[in-house]
Amino acid sequence: MSAVARVAILGAESTGKSTLSEALAMYYDTVWVPEYLREFVDTQGRVPREEDQYVIALEQRVREEAAVSQATRFLFCDTTPLMTAVYSLQYWGRIDAQLAALAASHDYAFTLVSAPDLPWEPDGLMRDSDAVRQSVHRMLVDTLEKRDIPFILVRGGLESRLRQAEDVLGPRAI
Template structure:
């Protein structure tokens, strides 16, 4: 369906991105794109190497493109290539050129950032620590500011986060369409 607005949901590990995306998709009768990194880790039984990052980001974006063709008005994207690039910088101190080009195409109608104010939960290979979560959260905010990407910080429990997103979406879309 043309006219679908992609909504980027960024944030550090264990900050409620997936929970928020799933709830938003249900609320608006549309689709959400789960974070491919989780599937990658489960399938490979390991965290990614630096050389895996570009492929992970390409797969994430390809899944967005596929879901956008079937979504209804909004598509909620649980992370984006920009987040993959940020993690590359955090873990390896650099971002390869292909990944950087893909991350630069951050063309979402709205960018949400989940605050790290939910309980931190260990999740096998996917999660480092609460300290890393706080550091990555700061990196996300700085990265978006440096790139001039406006974002809405969503905080609190799920009902509060949903109300914050609903208010932001009202600015994006006519009231009668929500």
Template sequence: MSSVNNINRIAILGAESSGKSQLAEALASRYQTVWVPEYLREFVDAKQRVPQEDEQLLIATTQLQRENEAAKTANAWLFCDTTPLMTAIYSRHYFARVDAALEELEQEHDYDFTLVTAPDFPWTADGLQRESAAVRQRIHENLLSLLEERDIPFLLVEGSLKDRVEQVAFALDFLLE
């Protein structure tokens, strides 16, 4: 694995309500490091609305800024709850396009390893951000297609949180050998 400043950045991608945040937090605890929460959630909670098309780039750049800040205090691993790639996928879904600057950020996807959370957790509506189990499944399929199309290797994690942490630990141990 390559790393910047001896920090391995792990992208945790997945559709809404698929356990990304829980997994990021659990992995950070297991590896005694920090994780980067999804800025979109904070944005929605603060504004009490979903972002508009012209705010998508702000969402992605803020996420990356927070990654860079967290990397300064990370201990070998940095678990990133989403990346600009997911912001772009949602932009395509909701606005049928991606801003050129966001598309550029999306293309970079410079992570040491990518995890994808399966949509096998019960879907939970939150009243603001989450739309439906059908949209979650569509986004999941779009994500897998995009990763395969771009030859971005990933591990699909499934099952309970405990099962997912074990799957990731096995993969990370294997990759470090």
């Protein structure tokens, strides 16, 4: 068994997942896995299509597996295949069978969900609206509850979120 605990950082668009993931990695002196979707959008110059969803989620997981050997104590994962599955349901009303199988393997020691309580900010191709953000958040929470996946909802600004995460993860090593 790995000594590294994987921490899923989930949430809808514009909820501070990347900022929180990076800050937690710095705080705990470890690494984090950025969201591959951002790179996909930047390199492809478009939002993903339904047929891209499994490939995006799989690449996210591959990058996570590669990063675990560089991590100490925790590996912070800025999204997971489960989040990709939630977005598939939001945009296409269904989840591809391969993506569903990948998302079913939500094997993280901790799951933190970023509340949609930060100001919504447009970000080019990657952001829709605050209404979509709220809808995705509800879908995510419903999905986690239906799958009996325990999670901590982190709220407020970055410092508040860091304190809430530390309450769950424990203090950093001295």
